[in-house]
Amino acid sequence: MLKAHCNYFLYILNHKLNVLIECWKEGLYIQGIIHDWSKFLPAEFFPYAKKFYSGIPLTLEDELKWQYAWLHHQHKNKHHWEYWVINPNTKEALPMPKKYVIEMVCDWRSFSRKWGKRVKDTTLNLTDSIVVHPETKRELDLLTTNQSKKARQAIEKR
Template sequence: MLKACLKNFLYIVEHKLNVMVECWKLGLYLQGIQHDLSKLSPVEFFPYAKKFFAARELSKEEQEKWQLAWRHHQRKNKHHWEHWVIDFDSKKAAPMPRKYLLEMVCDWRSFSRKWGKQVKNHHLDLSEKIILHPDSRRELMDIIYRGKDGDSSSSH
């Protein structure tokens, strides 16, 4: 388990650095620093370590703890669209503030930094698969497709 914990910690640090780079490009300095800090909390850290780095099947109890950790992460972190969902059944969501939409896109872009590929806008467009308030959906499309994210390079 110690090896799984170390791997998880290194993964979290690398992810946070990648997101921080993307956030800082947009002037989201504090968000870049605070991004995903909940992953270091015991309720998330240990279930994540077991799920992704223990190299074995999870028991039923461990799977339940993982599900709780994932829900905790989504609800604790405002850059996750799930945080803003009022009712999953009716697909109703509260408006997501722009700074969290931007952080969400930075989170998505960070994965390209890890895998060494340039993100294409069509890879970011998860808007049909996620529940967003109509105003937030329009703003997300502006950020992704019209370069209205404050990034002067607009080369994403």
């Protein structure tokens, strides 16, 4: 398991670096630094490492621990749209503050950085498959089509 823990730790560092680069472009310096710190907490770190890096099948208990870890992560990190959902059945959500909308898009962009691909509008626009407030959806549409500081500035002017 030590190898799994080390590999997951390196993954987190790489992810944080990629998000930091994207956040830096948008002027979100502090958010880029503190992004996903909860992944280092034992409640998240160990279940994630076991699920994704151990190479062994999870028991039902381990799978449940990972599900709790994922829920913990969503509820500790405001850049996750799930944090803002009031009722998933009625698709009711609070509007996300702009800085978290931008951080969420930076998080999405970071995955394309990880795999060495150029960020494409089509890979970023997930708004049809997630539950967000209509205002947040408009902001996401603007950010994912422009992918730049210009989009952020347009949102901030509202």
